[in-house]
Amino acid sequence: MAKKLNQLEATAICGNDISSSCLYVSALAIVYAGQYAWISLLMVAVVLFFFRKIYGEVVGALPLNGGAYNALLNTTKKSTASLAAALTVLSYMATAVISTSEAVKYAHSIWIVIPVIPVTIGLLLLFMGLVILGIGESSKVAIAIFLFHLLSLIILCGFSLVFLFENGTEILFSNFNTPVKGGIITALFLGFSAAMLGISGFESSANYVEEQEKGVFPKTLRNMWVVVTVFNPLIAFLALCIIPISTVVDNQDALLSIMGKTASGNWLSLLIGIDAALVLSGAVLTSFVGVGGLMKRMALDRILPKVLLKKTKKGSNYLIFVLFFGLCVSILLITQGDLAKLAGVYTIAFLSVMILFGIGNLLLKVNRSRLPRPERSSWLGLFIGVIAVAAAIVGNVILNPQYLAIFMEYLIPTLAVVFFMLYRTSIFKVFLKILDYAFPEKNSLFIKLKKPIKKALNSINKQQFVYFTNHDDVSILNKVLSYISNNESTRSVKIVTVLDEGETIATNLTKDIETLDRAYPLINVEFIIEPGVFGPEKIKELSKRWHIPINFMFIASPGHKFPYKIQELGEVRLII
Structure with missing residues (x-):
């Protein structure tokens, strides 16, 4: 250290x-x-x-x-x-x-x-x-x-x-x-x-x-x-x-x-x-x-x-x-x-x-x-x-x-x-449309130009994001997905709830997430129930297991009863 x-x-x-x-x-x-x-x-x-x-x-x-x-x-x-x-x-x-x-x-x-x-x-x-x-x-x-x-x-x-x-x-x-x-x-x-x-x-x-x-x-x-x-x-x-x-x-x-x-x-x-x-x-x-x-x-x-x-x-x-x-x-x-x-x-x-x-x-x-x-x-x-x-x-x-x-x-x-860098996915997509218009016959030059751009787009969009929750309602989760959609380039978001022994998920949480998955067709919304205790160690464990950097993980603003300080969670970002 x-x-x-x-x-x-x-x-x-x-x-x-x-x-x-x-x-x-x-x-x-x-x-x-x-x-x-x-x-x-x-x-x-x-x-x-x-x-x-x-x-x-x-x-x-x-x-x-x-x-x-x-x-x-x-x-x-x-x-x-x-x-x-x-x-x-x-x-x-x-x-x-x-x-x-x-x-x-x-x-x-x-x-x-x-x-x-x-x-x-x-x-x-x-x-x-x-x-x-x-x-x-x-x-x-x-x-x-x-x-x-x-x-x-x-x-x-x-x-x-x-x-x-x-x-x-x-x-x-x-x-x-x-x-x-x-x-x-x-x-x-x-x-x-x-x-x-x-x-x-x-x-x-x-x-x-x-x-x-x-x-x-x-x-x-x-x-x-x-x-x-x-x-x-x-x-x-x-x-x-x-x-x-x-x-x-x-x-x-x-x-x-x-x-x-x-x-x-x-x-x-x-x-x-x-x-x-x-x-x-x-x-x-x-x-x-x-x-x-x-x-x-x-x-x-x-x-x-x-x-x-x-x-x-x-x-x-x-x-x-x-x-x-x-x-x-x-x-x-x-x-x-x-x-x-x-x-x-x-x-x-x-x-x-x-x-x-x-x-x-x-x-x-x-x-x-x-x-x-x-x-x-x-x-x-x-x-x-x-x-x-x-x-x-x-x-x-x-x-x-x-x-x-x-x-x-x-x-x-x-x-x-x-x-x-911030809007490069949109710029790449516009460039692809220009290529489609400029090369209607889709010749070898078109393929050579399109291939690296598509590869770059896939590389950017494959980055997954995580949002931790255990009780948020559909309106809050909608804000989360709206923020990620507008500010990050991704096709995959994991909504994760960490449950200790004896704990249960919030009523209707699963159905709410299924609804949001349909509402955001360009983003695959995956709901994961993770056993254990939410905290710095669990965040590090999931980051290592899923190969997702901690700064691509989000939480809502914690209150005074939250047992950890924000810096103890690494570079987790606040979203709501």
């Missing part, structure tokens, strides 16, 4: 991404909100506080890898969940390429002989190798980077405070007397919108929750929230105390290095430069780990090709990481290191994922109200969180209208791949 991540390891992996935000988000907030930037950053911290509860409720109820995709897969249609998956993969690609490139650029500023693009590719290759070796090994690197980063920030803030006490508040008062373009409300809104970039990475922990020890996930949310709430507003405020706003605007790409040089000289500026290169590299690791958990789940659910599930001896899905590395390198080479375009993808994609996670929480409350969960978000907090993130998307589009068009350029081909 693979080693699970403890609190420090799990926090370090996602924490490097979100904590690296101070390298750019404090300056961004000052550019748009001026002297009120620290307030904008505190507003972001409030929104993130609400999302702590939102993520805590969803992942607590459904503690499986996949983040927003998993939340929506178990509460709504598979196509909606696929949209969330595509957006998350886009977000990770943009994060990995931007973070790697910026890390190398910081290193290049320290040692100018470093060639940016070749070293960027080399760094991506290094982290691909680390995650293929295993998440446990990569977490050790993440911890070292995370702790060094926190120490560097504490040193920077400490020397900035010393500089403030020694040199007085003249710069601070001068900055606070600077006129704000558009008024305070506009400045706060635009500053808030730009500053929402500072919580990228918060969604990552949910994508590898299965690799974390019990009870660790909510602690990672708390720890990330504390880091963002303390350091981002504090650094923005200290920057306003020791550096004129005009200087911040001119040096926004390296604000913390300028702060270090101002507060204590070149040594501190060099320390911050080294820290920036390291922690941005750590954010790349976050992307690899997060996308690994997500794409594995997508492949298991037949949204990505099954071949991606091949494993190394240590259990790592190496082809997922090789594919992700290839996609990142292709984007880097296409843009030739000019990554301004990716900022639009990065911004809109990850903010959209957060909105979809909020929608997943809403659907969980409505459609899965019986499902036990360790904590609940309030309705008010849910609406505030979702509306605030939607406002941030609007604000970013106002700030950079071209971002939306660039985002669509990347989103459309990504969705094309995902939705081809």
Whole structure:
């Protein structure tokens, strides 16, 4: 059994991404909100506080890898969940390429002989190798980077405070007397919108929750929230105390290095430069780990090709990481290191994922109200969180209208791949009809083209699905078959009731299933009475006996009296 991540390891992996935000988000907030930037950053911290509860409720109820995709897969249609998956993969690609490139650029500023693009590719290759070796090994690197980063920030803030006490508040008062373009409300809104970039990475922990020890996930949310709430507003405020706003605007790409040089000289500026290169590299690791958990789940659910599930001896899905590395390198080479375009993808994609996670929480409350969960978000907090993130998307589009068009350029081909996998049986059937029309004489070319398509269709449709029940009435069972018919490609569904000694099946259950078998002529509905006790062991036994993966088995939402937690059942999906 693979080693699970403890609190420090799990926090370090996602924490490097979100904590690296101070390298750019404090300056961004000052550019748009001026002297009120620290307030904008505190507003972001409030929104993130609400999302702590939102993520805590969803992942607590459904503690499986996949983040927003998993939340929506178990509460709504598979196509909606696929949209969330595509957006998350886009977000990770943009994060990995931007973070790697910026890390190398910081290193290049320290040692100018470093060639940016070749070293960027080399760094991506290094982290691909680390995650293929295993998440446990990569977490050790993440911890070292995370702790060094926190120490560097504490040193920077400490020397900035010393500089403030020694040199007085003249710069601070001068900055606070600077006129704000558009008024305070506009400045706060635009500053808030730009500053929402500072919580990228918060969604990552949910994508590898299965690799974390019990009870660790909510602690990672708390720890990330504390880091963002303390350091981002504090650094923005200290920057306003020791550096004129005009200087911040001119040096926004390296604000913390300028702060270090101002507060204590070149040594501190060099320390911050080294820290920036390291922690941005750590954010790349976050992307690899997060996308690994997500794409594995997508492949298991037949949204990505099954071949991606091949494993190394240590259990790592190496082809997922090789594919992700290839996609990142292709984007880097296409843009030739000019990554301004990716900022639009990065911004809109990850903010959209957060909105979809909020929608997943809403659907969980409505459609899965019986499902036990360790904590609940309030309705008010849910609406505030979702509306605030939607406002941030609007604000970013106002700030950079071209971002939306660039985002669509990347989103459309990504969705094309995902939705081809999702609807490939319908596409194959249409193609067969076109062949029938184009080749009325059914010649040898027609046979050659038709044979592989028919073979692919049969291979997809032969996958069986299972629904466990012991008392559901015909209306519930109809919903189950309707969902499977609309969301999965199959010709066979087993409806299984597990009976212990002395138990009997529900009245009319057999007749109801016979009725449904006639109502769904394209699906063979088989009713099976299985002796034993329903639980994790029985599910594993049936999965092995019937060669049906556990993620193709469904149950209704269990209530509080159900003796098992949902994660104990493996990757069983909730359907009603």
